[in-house]
Amino acid sequence: MNTDRDQPDKSRRSFLQLLPFGVFAGVFASISGAAFRFLRPRLSAPSDQWLEVANVTELSGAQPLAKKVVAEQVSGWAVTTAEHNVFVLPAKNNQVVSPICPHEGCEVMWEQARNRFSCPCHESYFAADGARISGPAPRGLDPLPTRVQDGKLQVQYRVNPDQERATQA
């Protein structure tokens, strides 16, 4: 009966039984540490590029005008060129609003007959000046930075207004 001598042998054995799992866990942890950095999203600063919308002389009337702008975006290893819709509000001193619904990011459309913007996804509605009327959207349509240069209205396009806050944080 060598119970005192058997005890350390037993605990040594149970430690050794865990060793292979420990090695696999160590390898997994080493690579996971690198993976954490490797998979971290790379946030790009909002573009400060001014994109041409239209000649100011063309912009008139009480209703929003749908326009297209072409913007370049650096996405990781690629520079992509994409066409985006924006709405110019001539009745609001040519303010330009984003068509992206502030609820879940669908693109709103202008319903001329009802004089309102409507979101096709979750039925949020916005007035002709972009203010929220009803639905789950938390606020009105987001205004985009604008300027007038050589008689042309220009805009800085933002895909996601939160992007600016995130990259500045």
Next chain:
Amino acid sequence: MSRPLESVSHEKTNKIAAWLQTTGGIVAVLLLVQLLTGVLLAFYYVPSVDHAHTTVSYIEKVVSSGSWLRSLHHYGSQWLALFAFLHVARLFWNEAYNYHKAHWIAAVLLLLLVMAAAGTGYSLPWDARAFFSTRVAEGLMGGLPFFGRYARYWLLGGSEISTITLSRFFALHVLLTPFVILAVVAWRVFRARCWSNLNHNAIAGALVFVALAIWCAKFPAPLGPPVETATADYLPRPGAQFLWLYETLKHVPGALGSIVGVVLPGIALAILASLPWLRARRRSIGGVVLAAFAVVAVTMTVAAYWSDRHDQRTREQLARQAEQESVWRREPFTPTRLQSARTTMQAANSGGPPVLYIKFCVDCHGPHGEGARRGTLKFPPLLGVSAKPQRTVEDIVGLLKDPPAYGLQPPMRSFSDKLAEPQMREIAQWIVSLKK
């Protein structure tokens, strides 16, 4: 009939023998490394000839820990091939083919699968080295007796190397081979539940991983120039696990290369896998196959290193390539401009470059013919080129067919195999319209 491996050859397993029996643990750890790093690399890699090199460059230069993880995957595959072979040799020494058939067959299959995974993975970065290795794989398959031509077409996904080829290699590398490897490992684990020297195996696996991690932190995985910018004097060299094949193919004429590179290794592995069912002389047959495999691999690998070191021109060219790669690593990453179909249409409708100029020429000469810089290479602008001698529309068409005839050197290459004459003419007409 089953008994613990350590009791197979000799009952007295001394300490050195216990450490020699750790190849299984090392293979298991290296397989785990390959699996984890492979999954991570797939988050950024794009299997297309237009973007593969760019995305690998992005992993190397921009993504945090990207160079180390890619290096683990690259060198891990070479170490894995070595230890998978040593594992088979170790099991042969212990006569596992007599007592642990599942264990033995799984080890032989793993060796085959590890080499297959390495072969398909080599093409993925789509640098000049990858391109040539794909060419060699194509040649080896094409030279197989009876069904070589069909095997070549199947591997390429068509009659020529194209972006479909890269997709095939990607699917084989990241889906099919890992799935079969996992199936073999699972079969081995559940079918042959015999584990010898578990702790020695674990410690050896851990030590090899630490050594690999340190090696990879010090030596990034190589990445050659993109295929389209590689110069004619570029010398592609395969990874360490394929050096024996590269050197052997230097000494073997024509289609015999397929016999040496595919058929003989295939027969050797088939013989090894069938050892448990041979009725007699298992030891001597298996021993001859393994010894021949080892002698050829070691001799040819040493010969490959030796010939590169002892030929002055080769040595100088390889040193130049290493220096160019080192310069490339220090340069910042330049994102690739993607042309959406809409933008391409707009360009075509607004006096912009022809669609095929965007496809084949824009990377080197710029979207407006303004020239470009890629790595250490500077590509000339095309603006005002019609004012130069020998640069009429006819000349440019001729130049696209045969650049050396117009005094142009690589990386400018012939587009005879890519463009029909009317397409060349369309590009040439647009180029001569460019003003400074």
